[in-house]
Amino acid sequence: xxxxxxxxxxxxxxxxxxxFPIKFDRYRYYVVLFVAIFVIPFMVNDYWVNSLFLxxxxxxxxxxxxxxxxxxxxxxxxxxxxxxxVGAYACYKLMTAMPDVSMFIHILLxxxxxxxxxxxxxxxxxxIKGFYLAVATLAAQFFLVWxxxxxxxxxxxxxxxxxxxxxRDTFGIxxxxxxxxxxxxxxxxxxxxxxxxxxxxxxxRGSVGRKWMAIRDMDIAAEIIGVNPxxxxxxxxxxxxFFIGISGALFFSIYLGAVEVGEAFGIQKSFLVLFMxxxxxxxxxxxxxxxxxxxxxxxxxxxIVGVDWLGWPTDIVAHLQLVIVGGLIIIFLIAExxxxxxxxxxxxxxxxxxxxxx
Amino acid sequence: xxxxxxKDQADSYVTEDGRTIGPTVMEMKNxxxxxxGVEAIKDISFDIREGEIRAIIGPNGAGKSSMLNVxxxxxxxxxxxxWYKGAQRPPMKPYQVAQQGIARTFQNIALFExxxxxxxxxxxxxxxxxxxxxxxxxxxxxxxxxxxxxxxxAEKVIDFLEIQAIRKTPVARLPYGLKKRxxxxxxxxxxxxxxxxxxxxxGMNVEEKEDMSRFILDVNDEFGTTIAxxxxxxxxxxDLSDRVVVMDYGRKIGDGSPHxxxxxxxxxxxxxxxxxx
Numbered sequence: 001x002x003x004x005x006x007x008x009x010x011x012x013x014x015x016x017x018x019x020f021p022i023k024f025d026r027y028r029y030y031v032v033l034f035v036a037i038f039v040i041p042f043m044v045n046d047y048w049v050n051s052l053f054l055x056x057x058x059x060x061x062x063x064x065x066x067x068x069x070x071x072x073x074x075x076x077x078x079x080x081x082x083x084x085x086v087g088a089y090a091c092y093k094l095m096t097a098m099p100d101v102s103m104f105i106h107i108l109l110x111x112x113x114x115x116x117x118x119x120x121x122x123x124x125x126x127x128i129k130g131f132y133l134a135v136a137t138l139a140a141q142f143f144l145v146w147x148x149x150x151x152x153x154x155x156x157x158x159x160x161x162x163x164x165x166x167x168r169d170t171f172g173i174x175x176x177x178x179x180x181x182x183x184x185x186x187x188x189x190x191x192x193x194x195x196x197x198x199x200x201x202x203x204x205r206g207s208v209g210r211k212w213m214a215i216r217d218m219d220i221a222a223e224i225i226g227v228n229p230x231x232x233x234x235x236x237x238x239x240x241x242f243f244i245g246i247s248g249a250l251f252f253s254i255y256l257g258a259v260e261v262g263e264a265f266g267i268q269k270s271f272l273v274l275f276m277x278x279x280x281x282x283x284x285x286x287x288x289x290x291x292x293x294x295x296x297x298x299x300x301x302x303x304i305v306g307v308d309w310l311g312w313p314t315d316i317v318a319h320l321q322l323v324i325v326g327g328l329i330i331i332f333l334i335a336e337x338x339x340x341x342x343x344x345x346x347x348x349x350x351x352x353x354x355x356x357x358x
Numbered sequence: 359x360x361x362x363x364x365k366d367q368a369d370s371y372v373t374e375d376g377r378t379i380g381p382t383v384m385e386m387k388n389x390x391x392x393x394x395g396v397e398a399i400k401d402i403s404f405d406i407r408e409g410e411i412r413a414i415i416g417p418n419g420a421g422k423s424s425m426l427n428v429x430x431x432x433x434x435x436x437x438x439x440x441w442y443k444g445a446q447r448p449p450m451k452p453y454q455v456a457q458q459g460i461a462r463t464f465q466n467i468a469l470f471e472x473x474x475x476x477x478x479x480x481x482x483x484x485x486x487x488x489x490x491x492x493x494x495x496x497x498x499x500x501x502x503x504x505x506x507x508x509x510x511x512a513e514k515v516i517d518f519l520e521i522q523a524i525r526k527t528p529v530a531r532l533p534y535g536l537k538k539r540x541x542x543x544x545x546x547x548x549x550x551x552x553x554x555x556x557x558x559x560x561g562m563n564v565e566e567k568e569d570m571s572r573f574i575l576d577v578n579d580e581f582g583t584t585i586a587x588x589x590x591x592x593x594x595x596x597d598l599s600d601r602v603v604v605m606d607y608g609r610k611i612g613d614g615s616p617h618x619x620x621x622x623x624x625x626x627x628x629x630x631x632x633x634x635x
Contacts, residue, residue: 013509014502202497206505207480207487210473214481217470224430224468225548226456226485235491283472 019201036190041183049182054255056296057189058247061196063276063288065243070274071282072204073236074216075125079118079137081269082144083241085261086114087248089154092163095176095253096156103170103253107192110249111242117144118241125233141270148261164258176253185254192250196243201285203239212236213283244273275325279332281341290340298324371407373600374615380408383584384429384552389438391424398424399435400608406552411578412586413595415619416605417628422588423465425605426554429586430462431455443551457485461545462554465588467537471530475540478529479516482547483508515547518580519573535566539573546577553577555587559594567591571598596620604628 008023010016020026044053062080069077090110094101121140125133148154155163167177174180175188203209211232214222223229252259259265272295280291299321306317336342370378384406391399399421406412414422427433428440431452440447442458450458461482470478487508493501516525519539524532529540538558545553558574559567571594577583589595595602596616604612604619606628612619619625 013506013513017505017509199495202501203491203495206494206497206501207484207489208491208494210477210481211484213473213477214470214484217472218468221464221468221470222481223452224432224456224462224464225481225544226453227481228451228453239491 017205019205033194036194037187041187044182044186046182049186050255051300052296053186054189056292057186057193058250058255059273059276059292059296060193060289061250062244062247062273063280063292064196064200064285065240065247066273067277067280067282067284067288068200068204068212068243069236069240071277071284071287072209072216073212073233073240075122075233075236076130076134077137077240078134078267078270078274079121079140079144080244080273081265081267082141083114083118083244084248084251084269085144085148085265086117086241087111087245088252088259088265089148089163089261090114090245091249091253092156092165093154095166095168099166099168103168103175103188107246107249107253111246114245114248115238115242118244119234119238122234122237122241125237126230138267141267145261145265160260162258162260163252165253168253176257178257189250189254192246196246197285197289200239200243204285208232208235216283275329277339278329279339281339281344283338284341286344287339287341290344294340295325373410374617375600377410377600379410379600382406383408383443385441386425386428387439387441389425389428389435389440391421391428391433391435398608399428401438402605402608402610403438404603404610404613406584406586407601408584409578409582410584410600411574411598412584413599413602413616414586414588414605415590415592415595415602419607420605421608422605423556426462426556426586426588429455429552430460430554456548459548459551460554461548461550461552463538463541463545463556463558465556465560467534467541469529469537469541469544472528474526474528475521475532475543476512476516476525478540479512479525479543479547480508482515482544483512485548511549512547515543518576519543519546535562535569538562538566538570542570542573542577546581546583549581550583552584552586555585555589557588557590559589559591567594574598 008021010021015021020029040053062084066077066080069075087110090113091106094106094109095103098106121137124136128136149161152161155161165176167174167179169175170188173184175184204212211222211227212235214225214227215229215232215236219229222232248265251264256264276291276295277288278291279294280289281287302317302321302324303314306312306320307314332339338345370380372378382405385403386405387403389399389402390397402425414425416422424433428435431450431454434449447458470481473481487504489499489501489504493499516522519542521536521539521543524536529537532540542555542558555574559570562570574585574587575598578585587599599616601614602612602616602619603610604622604625606624611624611628612622614622
């Protein structure tokens with residue numbers, strides 16, 4: 001009844017091609033944005049930001065990035081953790097080499113550097129597909145982690161082999177280091193998340209996005225209508241890695257503060273982000289958010305319900321989480337390969353006709 | 359056979375039906391294509407003239423589809439030359455051929471199943487869309503303009519082929535006949551110089567065939583698109599085409615107007631079978 005298109009006419013192609021052609025969707029988007037910018041920052045404390053909002057915002061960027069590669073372009077990648085590490089180490093080197101430059105620039109530059117590395121590791125995609133490509137990106141994952149462990153230049157020859165973010169401010173507000181305010185780090189990440197979502201959405205609804213999807217759906221037909229497969233795949237790798245690099249840089253500098261590469265950016269991270277987009281929905285920006293929200297919220301919810309209310313031991317709850325995630329992935333792959341985003345789409349389609357479905 | 363080697367080089371040419379067709383736009387010269395020891399195409403030459411409907415026919419395994427694949431760049435022939443718009447075409451990738459203005463459809467539908475009909479048709483415009491990654495990521499300037507301009511052309515094709523009602527439907531949900539039409543729409547959206555159709559009527563019933571024939575004639579008529587098609591339905595071929603190439607076992611056994619071809623003894627033998635001694 002509330003959600004409908006009746007009376008909602010597009011009179012120009014530009015209107016029909018906008019991100020939310022239905023008025024209700026558009027307003028809902030503005031409301032969410034308003035709450036995120038003007039309400040949440042005034043209500044959050046350290047616990048909420050560090051356990052919920054920062055990981056959600058940062059993983060959402062990584063999920064958007066991986067979704068562009070896997071969901072839109074059909075190139076399976078298991079190198080997410082490695083590319084996040086590239087972003088993190090690039091950010092660290094930039095922060096320590098140029099302390100006076102704004103963090104915004106550092107994070108964006110870290111994204112650009114990761115994009116270049118991603119395009120380089122995307123080169124094999126021209127020759128190999130599917131599982132074989134997944135293995136090639138797996139090699140990237142292990143190589144990059146090994147590289148950052150073994151070459152002391154990357155961690156500025158520190159004795160522990162770790163990197164830790166020095167204190168940096170933007171417009172006079174501290175955003176890295178131990179003395180930050182909750183709302184400041186939240187806003188800083190929110191800006192990057194909104195920026196990433198907008199850019200990703202614009203790219204995927206335009207001609208680049210169509211090239212990616214054409215390659216995903218049928219690469220031979222894509223070539224016959226004039227898509228250069230090498231360029232399409234490499235741009236997908238570059239754009240995807242750009243976002244993943246940004247998320248890695250934020251993960252290190254804002255969220256964790258100090259990082260040991262094998263622990264923070266190991267193969268588990270690659271799988272976690274992959275699970276996010278599988279559960280959230282391949283080939284959907286909304287799905288990236290839904291998946292990130294789901295996998296960030298699940299442990300927190302389980303902890304509250306299991307440990308705080310029911311008094312179960314922590315390790316049981318931790319294992320239960322693995323069981324649930326594993327089960328859900330199997331269920332989603334069989335029952336709804338397009339994930340939460342598809343459920344959302346189906347719900348919207350039903351709502352359009354509700355309460356008179358015939 | 360003799361007549362083919364002495365090419366009519368005049369700028370235009372009048373068919374038996376009285377239709378005037380233009381000068382040669384594509385010419386295949388002595389094409390030979392081998393897969394290992396198998397010769398799929400043996401020393402075939404023929405031309406395609408501007409504005410005509412050129413049919414390639416022949417029994418199964420005659421090498422018709424291989425011929426189309428040579429034209430669209432999937433196969434590079436071992437011998438022979440492809441001439442396009444008066445110049446010899448160097449070996450190219452299929453996407454480069456597409457950028458030169460040659461579009462095609464496939465025998466087995468090759469649509470992008472995960473995308474809507476509109477997006478599929480819009481992919482036909484990809485060769486014309488040149489805005490950079492940065493402009494597109496901000497959806498500003500050239501990217502925004504280009505999207506609307508090309509949408510207009512795509513919508514014209516959608517109107518033309520009468521698929522307005524399904525433009526937002528995912529292709530995977532469509533029935534076979536409509537998919538064939540959407541594939542034609544995608545090829546047409548590229549505004550090609552030459553349109554290659556690989557069995558556009560395979561697996562259709564009589565009404566669908568009539569519809570498709572009408573669309574092919576209309577496309578040729580309204581846009582002046584040169585069409586080369588492969589088809590098994592002889593009735594359709596004889597009615598639609600201006601000139602016909604007949605292939606059998608990789609050789610060319612006939613070339614000329616539908617009337618000529620129908621009365622060619624070699625063609626009749628190939629289709630009906632003949633006792634070899």
